[in-house]
Amino acid sequence: MRSIKLILAYDGTAYAGFQRQPNGITVQQRLEEALRSVTGEPELRIGAAAGRTDAGVHARGQVVHLHTRAAIPIERWPAAVNSHLPDDIAVVAAEAVPPEFHARYWAREKRYRYTFCISPHRLPLARLYSYHWPRPVNVAAMREAAALLVGRHDFAAFRATGGSARTSVRTITRLTLTEEPPFLHMDIAADGFLYNMVRIIAGTLLEVGAGRRTIARVEQALRTGDRRDAGRTLPPHGLCLEEVVYGDGPVRPPWARETAPDADLEP
Amino acid sequence: MRSIKLILAYDGTAYAGFQRQPNGITVQQRLEEALRSVTGEPELRIGAAAGRTDAGVHARGQVVHLHTRAAIPIERWPAAVNSHLPDDIAVVAAEAVPPEFHARYWAREKRYRYTFCISPHRLPLARLYSYHWPRPVNVAAMREAAALLVGRHDFAAFRATGGSARTSVRTITRLTLTEEPPFLHMDIAADGFLYNMVRIIAGTLLEVGAGRRTIARVEQALRTGDRRDAGRTLPPHGLCLEEVVYGDGPVRPPWARETAPDADLEP
Numbered sequence: 017m018r019s020i021k022l023i024l025a026y027d028g029t030a031y032a033g034f035q036r037q038p039n040g041i042t043v044q045q046r047l048e049e050a051l052r053s054v055t056g057e058p059e060l061r062i063g064a065a066a067g068r069t070d071a072g073v074h075a076r077g078q079v080v081h082l083h084t085r086a087a088i089p090i091e092r093w094p095a096a097v098n099s100h101l102p103d104d105i106a107v108v109a110a111e112a113v114p115p116e117f118h119a120r121y122w123a124r125e126k127r128y129r130y131t132f133c134i135s136p137h138r139l140p141l142a143r144l145y146s147y148h149w150p151r152p153v154n155v156a157a158m159r160e161a162a163a164l165l166v167g168r169h170d171f172a173a174f175r176a177t178g179g180s181a182r183t184s185v186r187t188i189t190r191l192t193l194t195e196e197p198p199f200l201h202m203d204i205a206a207d208g209f210l211y212n213m214v215r216i217i218a219g220t221l222l223e224v225g226a227g228r229r230t231i232a233r234v235e236q237a238l239r240t241g242d243r244r245d246a247g248r249t250l251p252p253h254g255l256c257l258e259e260v261v262y263g264d265g266p267v268r269p270p271w272a273r274e275t276a277p278d279a280d281l282e283p
Numbered sequence: 284m285r286s287i288k289l290i291l292a293y294d295g296t297a298y299a300g301f302q303r304q305p306n307g308i309t310v311q312q313r314l315e316e317a318l319r320s321v322t323g324e325p326e327l328r329i330g331a332a333a334g335r336t337d338a339g340v341h342a343r344g345q346v347v348h349l350h351t352r353a354a355i356p357i358e359r360w361p362a363a364v365n366s367h368l369p370d371d372i373a374v375v376a377a378e379a380v381p382p383e384f385h386a387r388y389w390a391r392e393k394r395y396r397y398t399f400c401i402s403p404h405r406l407p408l409a410r411l412y413s414y415h416w417p418r419p420v421n422v423a424a425m426r427e428a429a430a431l432l433v434g435r436h437d438f439a440a441f442r443a444t445g446g447s448a449r450t451s452v453r454t455i456t457r458l459t460l461t462e463e464p465p466f467l468h469m470d471i472a473a474d475g476f477l478y479n480m481v482r483i484i485a486g487t488l489l490e491v492g493a494g495r496r497t498i499a500r501v502e503q504a505l506r507t508g509d510r511r512d513a514g515r516t517l518p519p520h521g522l523c524l525e526e527v528v529y530g531d532g533p534v535r536p537p538w539a540r541e542t543a544p545d546a547d548l549e550p
Contacts, residue, residue: 027407074408094404104407137361140294140371141341141523145408256408 017083020093021113024078027104028252029144033071034078040071043105047080050100054093055086064120066260067128070212072252074145076108077127077259081119118266125189125205125261130218130254132200139198146199147218147254153225155193155200161224161234162191162202165217172241174220176212176249184210184241193221203258207267212249220247284350287360288380291345294371295519296411300338301345307338310372314347317367321360322353331387333527334395337479339519341412343375344394344526348386385533392456392472392528397485397521399467406465413466414485414521420492422460422467428491428501429458429469432484439508441487443479443516451477451508460488470525474534479516487514 024047032040036048044062052060066079088096093110101107133139133146134153142148165171165188172184190205202218220237223229229247237245291314299307303315311329319327333346355363360377368374400406400413401420409415432438432455439451457472469485487504490496496514504512 025407076408098404103405103410106405106407108404108406137365137375138370138373139375140292140373141343141412143294143370
């Protein structure tokens with residue numbers, strides 16, 4: 017038995033999210049079908065994915081692990097699996113890992129990007145991978161609000177119902193805004209995310225940038241934990257799971273100690 | 284009667300090209316349907332488009348002109364038309380022009396970009412707007428070959444059958460390669476293009492970069508006019524009409540004097 021880590025990229029437009037579910041085609045389903053063809057193991061399932069991206073969310077660096085008896089050399093895995101995948105999903109790297117490796121429990125940090133397209137009129141070539149906003153935004157104000165969120169905080173106000181994590185304390189290690197006109201990228205890294213947390217933070221910062229929410233109100237959201245003090249949840253198509261960073265073993269951040277990590281939906 | 288110039292952006296993926304035709308939905312058809320709804324003029328047709336992009340080719344700066352009696356203020360045109368267009372086509376600017384303005388005959392220069400995605404494995408998020416090439420390329424060699432093509436030349440070797448321009452002499456004013464990993468952009472500007480000329484030049488430079496065609500052979504293509512001395516025609520989805528530059532009146536480059544410009548297909 018060998019243990020393998022795969023890095024995946026996908027266009028989430030056509031999928032009902034990453035994780036297998038009864039209604040709708042998911043990335044996991046397509047991936048497992050491809051892996052079963054490649055390995056000849058009809059029961060093969062992946063062990064876990066680092067982030068269970070929602071319907072419509074994209075990935076450039078999703079990570080999964082699996083166990084297999086297939087003898088394919090590790091460097092052949094991406095091309096072998098890709099030949100069985102549709103063109104909106106691809107394996108971009110494969111790596112042999114120890115049998116204890118776990119794509120979710122070993123993840124030290126996850127990095128997401130939310131992209132805004134700031135343009136008076138919608139731009140068809142950007143429509144699938146960015147959220148269109150038709151008016152100028154105050155990026156300096158957005159950065160000021162972002163700075164408040166960096167660090168270890170209770171993000172209860174930035175969490176949608178539907179997640180079942182028992183604590184909402186997380187540590188954001190990076191939250192930056194980068195202008196690349198007509199795009200504005202929000203890059204966020206943390207030890208873990210609550211359900212819809214990235215899309216709610218993106219909505220909150222956008223409202224600050226549009227002059228529709230004060231920075232004091234964002235501070236209040238952190239203090240009160242009241243969902244109404246944070247902004248709205250932006251749509252999924254602006255969001256992309258960029259990268260997952262691993263250490264040499266399982267990670268036990270404070271929130272993971274008190275939670276069944278499998279119950280923690282993202283993002 | 285007022286004369287209006289519209290700048291259009293579109294994702295060509297779903298269309299059988301720009302120009303109306305009996306088989307398949309075209310950008311022109313969708314645009315004229317929207318313009319008829321907005322103006323209430325059921326017979327409205329656009330006067331011309333600057334470049335008749337082929338099936339699958341994209342645009343960020345296509346230009347059309349039209350004549351109308353509609354009294355909508357010029358600054359309202361983009362939003363008004365966009366509300367009737369599908370989300371893969373948009374008007375990004377509108378301008379009042381003199382009645383003699385012609386989107387094709389007044390075009391002084393057209394700028395196209397062909398984008399390569401140079402990556403060992405295909406990248407799903409880039410698949411619709413770039414041509415995937417799995418191996419490294421020698422960009423310096425590509426630039427050397429590109430330099431040969433700049434200027435006034437007979438591009439007979441870089442033209443697909445199907446175009447009916449009577450002369451194949453054109454002037455390329457710019458042909459550059461810009462690396463933005465994993466992308467490599469080929470930007471080309473000229474006073475006009477022959478049928479498939481940009482995609483054949485892209486194919487020729489890629490073959491040079493991949494070590495499959497010598498620079499001497501490219502020189503030979505210019506000299507002989509033999510299609511076999513140039514590279515293959517790359518697929519349309521890497522190509523985008525970026526911008527059309529206008530002067531203050533009709534342009535009469537040497538080739539336009541001897542040609543019925545309506546017969547000149549692009550790109």
